Structure formats: structure tokens, C-alpha cells
Amino acid sequence: MYFYLPKSLHYCLPKSLHFILPFTPIRFQRIGNDDSFKTPTNFMPIELNTSCGVNTNESAVKELEELQLSSNFDYPKPTTLISALVSMVCKLDTNALVLDFFSGSATTAHAVMQLNAEDDGNRKFMMVQLPEETEESSEAFKAGYPNICEIGKERIRRAGKKIKQEIETANAQLKIGEEPKQVPDIGFKVFRTADTNIKWNLYDALGQLDTSAMTHTPDLADFTMGFNDIDVVYEVMLRQKDVPLSSTLETLTDIGSRTYLYGSAYLVCLETEITEELIDKLAALDPLPIKFVFRDSAFKDDINLKDETFRRLKNLIERNSGLEKKSYTVEFI
Incomplete structure (x- = not known):
């Protein structure tokens, strides 16, 4: 997944996270415990160029050109360099989550997908980039990329497609007895920072009643x-604890056109009216979600139905959670 970091993301970041930091020049290096400094020789051993096949900035420009993307970057990094760093940091952890806070053209995402293709890994990437505008005179702007984020997203799409095509071509040429390679996960989601989609109360910022x-x-x-329903569901999920943004989202059309199941565990019901029949369908779900979220207004003035819904679903969740599973209940927005 590739996204602009939401303000509430710190609620769902995993404990095990590998950071790939931006490559700004290192100016000085402390010697021992005194106050002396010197200019460092090499941040990385020069042997990496041969042992890991690390390429140059020129090759990084060529990589972008091969994907038919105009370079809008003065010093793009080659994927081989990022791959070497990921391998150094993550060692043998082929399920690592790699975070790049200054993702630029999304070289890190490209490198992670390429590594997964090479060793059948299941690494994930998280790219963060401010939507810096491209200059109107630049090739990137003329090609339809108004900001750097759009270049990064398109690169991930094209790099993923290229990797998939290369693997499928190689698999078509296998000899008898050779095992075909699996195409890695090349999908991703995009998020951006934004104001809330939910009116948490009927008063505006000045404390005045919003009659509209x-x-x-x-x-x-x-x-x-x-607003749209999907944005609301993700906002609700960001307010939960330990819920990854990479989980699947499906619409439970058998129950309603606006009832969603996130990560096979969280049910968000955005129907405008809650009925006993709808609650019966929710209570019959198997497996049962660990949490239900409803619109408070959907119960209209039926306080008894709202109270009965809470009690019924809460008891079902607790009964099914057992001693080891997480036990949540019912929320209203």
C-alpha cells in the first residue's frame, strides 16, 4: 500500500517496523568520546557495488525511463541500492514492513516488490510523501502529473505490471521439472490527509447550532x-486499535447496500434505518464480527430497539470471544 500518512495513523502502526531513511549527506562523524569531528569516508562499504550489484543514479534515471516516466528528480535512487539496504536492515525477515517517510518517486516500493519477486518474500511497503507540485514547465507536469505523489503512484502501478509480465514470461519458458515463480502482491491502497467525514455533533467550531x-x-x-461511505469506514477503522489499513473491505449485500465488513472482523453499518429484521441478519453472521458500528440516527427515536441491539450483539460477541480472543462490543457514530 502507498499512502499519505493520516493524522491518526500512529494508532495502527505495528511494533515491528523497518525504516528506510532519506539519503541526505552525512557531514561529520564523531571520533571516540571527544569533541573532534571529521568528514566521513563512506557511509556504505564500496564493496556493495560489486557484491550486491548496486547501481548508480544514472541507472535510476534509466529505470524511470524504462517505465516511460519522465524524471522530475535531481538525484533518483536506483532500486538496487534500496534493495541492498532493505536486505541489510531486514536481514532474513521476508515479511518485513518497510516505511519510507520521503518516498519521492516510490523507489522503495519498487525495490520491495522486486525483492519479493526474487525470493518469494511477503514484504510490505508504506510510502509517505507530501503532494509537492511539479513545475508547469516540467515534463512530468506536461505528462499529467501535477504533483510528486501522482508520479509515485503511477510508478508503483507500472513497476508492478512489469514485474508481473517478467515472471509470467519466465514461467512460460520453464523446462520440465522447474517450478514456476509466484507473482508477488503488487496491489496497493492510497490514502491522504483530510478533515473528518463525520459530524460528531450538531455544533460548528463557534459553538453555534448547525440547523442545516x-x-x-x-x-x-x-x-x-x-463524503462517501468508504471514506467513513476507513475513518472509523483509524479510530480502532491495531487495525491495519491493508485489510480487505467488502459490502454485505445480503444485509444491505451500505453495510460493510472490514478485515472479516469489524462491521460498519451505514444504513439510514435500523430494523429488527436487519439486526436478526447481523446476529446470524458466521463467523460473528468482533465489533459492530452503527449510525446513532439510524435508530430514529426507537430507544428500545437501540438498547436491545446493543445488549443482544454485545452478549453474542462476548459469548463467541472465549478466553483468548479479543472481545469488543458495539459503537454508535
């Missing part, structure tokens, strides 16, 4: 203008 939210549709009463 009370006189329009239920959606305008609960959510901000221009």
Missing part, C-alpha cells in the same frame, strides 16, 4: 458534504 444538518437528508445530518 437538522433539515436536510440523514446523510447530510451525519456526514460532511462530499
